[in-house]
Amino acid sequence: MPDFEVLAGVDQGLYLIFFLLTLLPALQIRTLVHRATGGPMTNSARWILCLTGLALLVVLGQWGSTWHLYESFGWPYIKDKALGFLPLSLFPAFVAALVSVPRLWRLSVPLVPAKGMSGSDAAEEKTRRHEASAPEMIVPIQALSLGAFLAATLQFILPSVTLQKEMLMMAWGVLLAGSSALWIWQSWQQQRHSRSGPMHRPHLIVRFLQGTFVLLFLTACSLAGLNSAREASLLPERMSMTNHTVESKAMQASSGGHAQHAAAVTVTRPVSVTELTGPQTGAPDRRFTLTAQKAKILLPSGKVVEAWTYNGRYPGPELRAKQGELIEVVLENKDISEGVTIHWHGLNVPNAEDGVAGATQDAVLPGEKHVYRFVAEQSGTFWYHSHQQSSVQVKKGLLGALVIEPAAQTKPSSPVLDLTLVHHKLGSGGGITLNGDDGLLKQKVLPGTSVRLRLINADSFPAKVQLQGASFQVAAIDGNEIHEPNLIANQALLLAAGGRYDVTLTMPNASVFLAPSKTDSRHGLLLSPDGTTEVPDLHPDLPTFDPASYGSPQPLPFDLDTRFDRDYRLVFDVQFGFYDGKLDGLWTINGKVFPHTPMLMAKEGDLVKMTFINRSYMDHPMHLHGHHMLVLSRNGAPTTGSPWWTDTLNVAPGETYEVAFRADNPGLWMDHCHNLTHAAMGMTMHLLYEGVTSPFQIGHQTRNQPE
Template identity: 25%
Template sequence: MIDLSRRRVLQTAAAAGTLPALPRIAAATTPPAKRLVADYRILDVKGKAAKMFRLTGPDGKAGIFLAPNERFRVDLVNRTTTSTIIHWHGQLPPWTQDGFPWPQTPPIAAGATHAYDYAPISGTFWMHSHQGMQEQSLMTAPLIVHSATELREDRQEIVLMLHDFSFRAPDELLAGLTGQTTASIHAMVRQAENVAAPESSGNMLGRSRDMRGMKMESGSSMGGMMMKPGDNAGGTAMGGMGGMPMDLNDIDYDAYLANERTLADPEIVRVQPRGRVMLRIINGSSSSQFWIDLGVLTGKIVAVDGHAVRPVPGRRFPIAIAQRLDILIDLPDSGAFPVLARLEGSRRRTGVVLATKGARIVRIDEKGLDQAQPVDNSLETQLSAMRPLVSRKADLMHRIVLSGGMKPYVWGLNDQYWPHIEPLMLTKGQRVEIEIVNRSMMPHPMHLHGHAFQVVALDGKPIAGAVRDTVLVPGRMGSSVRIAFDADNPGRWAFHCHNLYHMMAGMMTEFRYQSIAV
């Protein structure tokens, strides 16, 4: 559990010299960088041991917590036996500090240390490896940046991080989907590109590549994406648009974790009767999406992906892969209150229990009575940013089509497959709008590095939506999301599906500023 009271936040801020009432401290007394150590640990899941990665901060707990106005000054120490690189998901650093393995920013070698120093934005964020498939092996942790406003609020802070877990190695999981290694997938894509001559895609990107050279199994196509039930490798298929099967879960995991524990032994978080709780929920899963179920409690969404929204009350909220929810809850007098994460398309669930002192804790089965519905954008339609983008006309518009299938297991953007892509070029100062259209029957949580965007349309209907960094494009043929952002952070920036297996199978591209030489 990560539980921060207002008093602890105040103490942390005072120790860092960041309380607004205190005089500014001279640069000569700037505190030393925080040490973030990447190494290994043994995790017990259902009575069985598994060797996993971990990211440990200076206080011995997972991740990094910053006081208001504190810089992100972190020395990342790699104590693993392999190279790694950590992405500060949702933060807006210079591109060379983003934690993505570009040629200019190679991974950190085993035994090496790399320094980071930038001004962070406040909110609920997280960190994860962008090296291979280390994220699936729990190379992840919270990244919480407090704001000055929080110092004035009397509330208990609880961080809840979700994971999907397997005793099998990530490469084995991927091979179970593809029948081959990642290198073989990329070789197959290159072969297909050589067979299929490039042609105009009919969208704003011009030249594209297609998959006509690839043999497709009967019942599946990359263009129309008709798939048979059961094609999801042991996952879940549900009815989609027009009766078409909609695949939800690529992998049947061994466990789903809430703060690294299952409901067989859930974390009990002690809370005060009639207390106020800020629940920061991070979906750090590699390929799983959930419904957050507060049970008898009612909460208010006050921020998504670290960005404030006009409060949305409720008891049940969807959370896509890599997204975050800040939920403000006023507790009743006393009792035990499960907060559950229900896997979409499944009866499986995980969670924690908020309990007052002396409350009776009842065992919760890891399978519920009914199956959770697919995660959708029902919450997205209700969200409105507290600090929206300044209204202006778009200078640049792109249309990005998401395509792919289970057989072969290859996923792409505009018929291009990472790393064999053509970057989308930007110029600093532009207002950019991206129309993301799903031509597959799987959902895709799309994440843009280095920028916060606003959701401005869903299925062609304009909205003044949330500002965030990861948006779900539902698994429905033709579903679409339009986002807008200001090109104000020159560099090379990845744009990809945050389903790790889709990304590894090609669903990633690059936004590159004209001023950046490669």
């Protein structure tokens, strides 16, 4: 399959090239009438004809690249181009080719002068000058440039035009109104210019003043538009996460050859998220206290960095418990003035314990505390982090590992090493670390030891790691055990931002090296039987492990043929625009950013299907709180291996995933990109159960800023 980023980049580049190629002839063609009807007019016509011909060839290139995208990635990746951008350039190009090009061709043929200025020569000159100012020749070229400008603008500023039909209609309105105005203006100009004799352009000063006026007018309009867009982007001072855009019906999509339907809205007693708690009585089986505080951290490299920590440690202390145990965690805030929370990433806790500021609780300010109580229903590898200003606080170090061991474990017959490795890039210049170590972690391990490496990617970008020196199994993904995992080797593991892999191996009588980089052997984990520091060779071009076909199949609770109660289609794009008053690149869901992103509605017991379509240029690790998603297909191909359950799915550029889950955990749940910078710029939505309310608010005038 072609590289989506390359192909989509070429396609976008063609829109810019097309606009530039049409701009020059559009500016030059109106000056033809001022050229002498001999060589100067002929040469200018040829030049304009050449540029117009090149522009028309680019239109064909646009159609070619669009068709290539369709062939490689499918209709969802070209829908906006085929229905939105391309017609804005195709229709004017068709008119220009049929109407303007023949007239330009006639003007490009030299006028053969007679020996003396005869009446026929004078008539021919008048005819040529009349045609050089004809709106039939000039306006289609100008309209072509206007259409190219509108298409390029929509492509970069608003790529999801078919999801925002009013903007597409506005673009067509501008094209039609602009073309009409140009036609009226040029008709008047033709009447003024239709006379024989030498023609002179207006004086330079006049043209300068005209150009200055047009430039000032366009600048004023642009500034007014930009200011209006900036004001419209400002986030509310206060708002509830339960009442932003609801688009459940509009987002229902038909797929799989049978009709989809929205579950009927039922009237239920309103339930506040504060009622959806874990057990509030009884002695906990495990009790932890985590104190959020600022600290200076000395890294093994000798670098000292400012960090925000739990209990003064980076990462925070590893929390371990057993499945079925009642866990109580007391969060205290010592000196983080912005407030903190704790979210249990991947662990399906009751909604009130989810730790999202403004959704399930208020942020905990300095001097305050908050108690989380929940039963660990799952086993596996998870992690915890602050969900208050998470794009800032996680980067600064407010995170740690959470391991839930199976309730019943048989005593192993051989030595066991169970090691958790947190991959993270610390802010303030700390760089990439493993368990807070920015160098080479070393551990002596006896040959024959059963090793379980719990890999956690706490960074905002995918981590591609490789394990050299031993064959291994991927035993679990996001805390979900793989059924009959295969023994593999020489494959790179791509961990989504926020994702986890459990890797198991038997320690050989040689060194084993886990590297977070495909070329850097100075950082990572080195296991060796004798404590040596000899690092196995790294391979820069290993194939990537594919969870879609790994392990052995098992019966599924639902599949692609299931009739789902809710079916949501979510398209990821990138566009330029304002968010909360700041101009930036915006990562959108269905053309919107929070709080205008869609609300995913469900009622308890619903089967919910989501389709993720990534038309942007970056990975989007989609993290659904409170639930695990079953991956049904990738790029149209059903998954074939062990059931692939995940809570953080990395959707790479050009990828399409179908996932589903049972709505069995009532509440208000975030569903967002775990590139936390993307989430902070609005790539956030929510799953809301019918009848659930929240007393908490977010906004600049509240203490709560979850992203």
